[in-house]
Amino acid sequence: MRIPFSFFLMPVFWFALINVKADLSNAILAFIVIHLFLYPASNGYNSYFDRDEESIGGLKNPPKVTKELWYLVLIFDFLALLVASMINVFFASMIFVYMLISKAYSWDKTRLKKYPIAGAFTVITFQGFWIYWAVQSAVSESQFFTRDNLILAIVSSLFLLGSYPMTQIYQHEADAKHGDRSLSLMLGVNGTFIFSSIIFFIASALMIMVFIQINRLLYVWIYLAALIPVNIYFLSWYNQFRKGKPVITYEKTMRLNQISSVALSAAFILMKILR
Numbered sequence: 001m002r003i004p005f006s007f008f009l010m011p012v013f014w015f016a017l018i019n020v021k022a023d024l025s026n027a028i029l030a031f032i033v034i035h036l037f038l039y040p041a042s043n044g045y046n047s048y049f050d051r052d053e054e055s056i057g058g059l060k061n062p063p064k065v066t067k068e069l070w071y072l073v074l075i076f077d078f079l080a081l082l083v084a085s086m087i088n089v090f091f092a093s094m095i096f097v098y099m100l101i102s103k104a105y106s107w108d109k110t111r112l113k114k115y116p117i118a119g120a121f122t123v124i125t126f127q128g129f130w131i132y133w134a135v136q137s138a139v140s141e142s143q144f145f146t147r148d149n150l151i152l153a154i155v156s157s158l159f160l161l162g163s164y165p166m167t168q169i170y171q172h173e174a175d176a177k178h179g180d181r182s183l184s185l186m187l188g189v190n191g192t193f194i195f196s197s198i199i200f201f202i203a204s205a206l207m208i209m210v211f212i213q214i215n216r217l218l219y220v221w222i223y224l225a226a227l228i229p230v231n232i233y234f235l236s237w238y239n240q241f242r243k244g245k246p247v248i249t250y251e252k253t254m255r256l257n258q259i260s261s262v263a264l265s266a267a268f269i270l271m272k273i274l275r
Helices: 003-017 024-050 067-087 089-106 116-139 147-167 172-178 183-213 217-242 250-274
Strands: none
Touching: 003 024, 003 116, 003 147, 003 250, 024 067, 024 089, 024 116, 067 089, 089 116, 116 147, 116 183, 147 183, 147 250, 172 183, 183 217, 217 250
16 A cells, blocks of 8 residues: 555645645544545555556565455545545545546556556646645635636646656666556656656746745745755766666665655645744
């Protein structure tokens, strides 16, 4: 179920809280729904159909898939819907739609993940924009369908678009073996680094623009400070690759995920505290 790996997606959750006045109890329940039940169930479902023998996100040596995993996925899906319904019906409905889409991403009959554009679009839309709105619908009754908030929702998807191919960069051989033409495989290793850099720059520019417009200059400085360790690691890794060193590995990829997740989550939490 790779529960620890689900926490790499935490920045979207904290990012969604910045712009709204959140109900604390609902925020806690929403976090449990998304990060302890929903994402792990999606991970488990993906693993059930992939039957990976090589490293995947959160597992360097994935175990053999058994029928028990299928039942565990169903239990986690049920718990996600049960807890989500305790918050409100709209949030539960959004979680249910996410479940359906995540299964279409991995199910062997649809398997959106084998298409580089469709697979990427599915992930960035539903792990970014969709989850951003779902979190806000769970924690706040205020009107959040504003232009600035819409831009920030799009930014959350752009963050995912920048990071998504980086999570695939070490899996080219395994993806090709499964017949999955991932976005990173389509871009190539060098192209993946460049593409991610460009997308993150666009996402950062849009977010900073909104922060300036709503007079939150402190948020800009917090965000830029959070990017320092991420950029140092990213550029160092890219430089090693350009020198021909064998650095496109599972360990390097997971370390980038860890650094970016912790740094951005900390930045967004601090912004929320100072709001």
